[in-house]
Amino acid sequence: MNIGEKLNMTMLCDFYELTMGNGYFENGFKDKITYFDVFFRRVPDKGGFAIAAGLEQLIRYIEDLHFTPEDIAYLRGRNLFCEEFLEYLANFRFTGDIYAVPEGTPVFPKEPLVVVRAPAIEAQLIETFTLLTVNHQSLIATKANRITRAARGRTVLEFGSRRAQGSDAAITGARAAYIGGCAGTACTISDQLYGVPAGGTMAHAWVQMFDSEYEAFKTYCEIYPTNATLLVDTYNTLKSGIPNAIRAFNEVLKPKGITKCGIRLDSGDMAYLTRKARKMLDDAGWTECKISVSNSLDEYLIQDLFMQGAQIDMFGVGERMITARSEPVFGGVYKLAAVEDDEGNIIPKIKVSENVEKITIPHFKKVYRFYGRDTGKAIADLITLHDEQVDDTQDLEIFDPMATWKKKTVYNFTARELLVPVFLKGKRVYDSPTLPEIQAYCRQQVDTLWDEVKRFDNPHKYVVDLSRKLWDIQQELLRSSQR
């Protein structure tokens, strides 16, 4: 069972994609082959890199792409579309090619994350959903990666469903958070659908439902002796919560020989309370009792807690991760890069802008990542034409496309292509890894980045250059646009 399989998202498109589609149809552009790139211009939170995610949902969307008779009836009712176009839509399937960066890959501004080669109407129609899923999940995976790195190996759980921006934000948001490094989620359906491990124990209401806190704790330990994490801040953490928890552990768990248990704090001064709590638990012999905290945390607050000597084994992170609160938009765009003429020649296209950062990179492209053979570290990315080959047995001089005097020679490296074929002629050709595989791949690829690129503030700018051929084409198009 899968939400993507249940819901047909074909109509989740911007209306202009349909008016343009009808226009292409009426103007004879129906079969014109186009190339579109998905890329982003800036890493959220001023970070050094982002984590690509959302491809799996894009794949399911593409596979399910079709208009139902109700969809066609709705569109006919708008009195804007010709009957032939509606008939075309009734038989609509995606027939093009899609290349994409695998989920979990660290990615950088300007490089294509997804490349679509398809007839104009098809390529145009998938714009909104493609951006939506890549933008949303990359946003959350990137944020989760920051937060889990701040946690220095401690467990981070995703707790944000109730503050998520809609049901899909909760469900696939938990998936993206797992890719970025979270160990699990509170969201049950994300486990059921995607295998993100879901867990949870009690809310304040559980404690309030009983005549006393102690009774609430004791009852919980009796029902879940091997899974007893008690919420200790309903009344007074130090004076009542922790003493009652210790009493319940002693009376229920100890006789059973159980040493693993936990407490959770959801309010108050986490640095002070967790240090005190650790001492009280240790003094009572509950050295294996884990301390969890959950109260509007993010990467900066987690770093601060460590600085203050907080004693925390597990972080539950809610609204600030599931909404990427500090910067809740991943600005991926979908831009025309080329069209094919009637003979199948690729004609590169450019979008000019007064803001030089917004000028697009034309043509059908691919992306190489270079890793040092000795260090295993990522050195630079190079965007090339689709048919260029990098020979990684030779030294290679690359240059900054915005400041061409900035040159760099890459040597003793291996080159890896980032974009892999996902659909060819409308058929899926990509086997998705499992979610744990994606998470492990993400961790391993983030490890290939130098620490300087991973800093939260003022990270070193990773090099993403253009091949000479590609740069020449871009410059020529810029010149001719100004004539």
Place this chain on the structure above:
Amino acid sequence: MNIGEKLNMTMLCDFYELTMGNGYFENGFKDKITYFDVFFRRVPDKGGFAIAAGLEQLIRYIEDLHFTPEDIAYLRGRNLFCEEFLEYLANFRFTGDIYAVPEGTPVFPKEPLVVVRAPAIEAQLIETFTLLTVNHQSLIATKANRITRAARGRTVLEFGSRRAQGSDAAITGARAAYIGGCAGTACTISDQLYGVPAGGTMAHAWVQMFDSEYEAFKTYCEIYPTNATLLVDTYNTLKSGIPNAIRAFNEVLKPKGITKCGIRLDSGDMAYLTRKARKMLDDAGWTECKISVSNSLDEYLIQDLFMQGAQIDMFGVGERMITARSEPVFGGVYKLAAVEDDEGNIIPKIKVSENVEKITIPHFKKVYRFYGRDTGKAIADLITLHDEQVDDTQDLEIFDPMATWKKKTVYNFTARELLVPVFLKGKRVYDSPTLPEIQAYCRQQVDTLWDEVKRFDNPHKYVVDLSRKLWDIQQELLRSSQR
């Protein structure tokens, strides 16, 4: 057809709701009647009020609440739940009462937006989805209301699907934006499902697809002569975009006697370009041509544009509205307010906190809003016990619960109850208004607020007081919790 009808969201719950549910079941609390309130503590963006929304999706969720055999199988596989509880879940339906503030109502911190009276397991299980839908749609409706008020009567369209946090954020986000005051959306499926008017014309790709900008415009006008809004910033707005648009209007629309048309700008200096554009269009006789802009707008940028004399008829607002970018979390919480004992007496419950702002208001409650008989303006809200009656033929003294010496006498007023029954004994008793009715109600209710409450910065704090009886109960519970 409706997404809520297609998707069973029962498993979109925090896992602790299930572990607690099983615990209540095993501990004999299954039929214990509980009261939970949904309320929020702070208006996003430091605003003076929020707009309640999301009730319709809550209703559909409650009506559809059930566990499928697959859900039960998944839960059994977790090895945490007793068979009797799983059997109970297999026959699970919501049997309780729900009261809620109608969608589109301006609401204030601390007052209940939703009140649930239900057996413990049921009330606990619906926590996550109830919060999720109310938090999400209230967030977007509130932001949209700010943005549309900033637009001073000009049309505002929701353009943010591609940057929304998942598909539901796009679809129901457009619905919430419409409630808050937007005239329509770019999101096709939101029109099809909810009747939010969807529209749109062209992207830059349309212009780039043709050999010239002029040809692209001319073709578009020929296909959509009565719906011709041309995107004029692909190459150079003033030197090529607007002249080509005027030429296409002259050649295609003029002979047909069409005077209505539009241009759209998506980049550049909006204040300067729209003033220039207006003059060029007027000089060419296209005085009815509407100017639309769309480029990372929000309420502050729209105010600035007016200050600078920008000539804009329509705003397309994307990422900053659909994610509520400046503050993307609506912090609604779900708190136990009371339980019933075996004789059906209501036992009020309180959640204490060191932070006095976080102390809950106990008991089964209702909310009155007082309107001046002469002005029609909202004067104050009063939270009372569920069985208190306000007599609005008499003057009434109310007081601030946080500073009890602050008293206010309300006179010459009408009192209206805000919470209406939505479900009674599990049966829906509420007929939802249509979406245009909700939007109109929202506009009318916002009009009842004094301008001082509607300011974006430093708004006047609207009075929300507690009845004497309710305040006494809260104080008594606070005292006994400290013994």
